[in-house]
Amino acid sequence: MSEGLITPIVSTSMARVTVECLACGADRSVEDPGRGRLEPGECIRCGYVGWARRGELTETLRRALRDRTAESRRLRPIEPLP
Numbered sequence: 001m002s003e004g005l006i007t008p009i010v011s012t013s014m015a016r017v018t019v020e021c022l023a024c025g026a027d028r029s030v031e032d033p034g035r036g037r038l039e040p041g042e043c044i045r046c047g048y049v050g051w052a053r054r055g056e057l058t059e060t061l062r063r064a065l066r067d068r069t070a071e072s073r074r075l076r077p078i079e080p081l082p
Helices: 059-067
Strands: 015-021 027-032 051-053
Touching: none
Parallel strands: none
Antiparallel strands: 015 027, 015 051
16 A cells, blocks of 8 residues: 555544524524534525524514515615614
8 A cells, every 4th residue: 555545534523413494484404513603505495595593483483484585584774874
């Protein structure tokens, strides 16, 4: 065996976390890299990209998010004062 061709074996097992889509409520299990930021990507059901960890939202907040469409939650530019 030649030197330099040996690849060390690295464990890549990470904890998994369940997140829910803020638009439609779909659940997804994603790896938690331990950096505090998850990257679940786009929701398969509705295409939205906003997520919360399962259990972080109250039913009242969950309902409020779903009652307002994603388009109405977008930030709008502020008009400068005269």
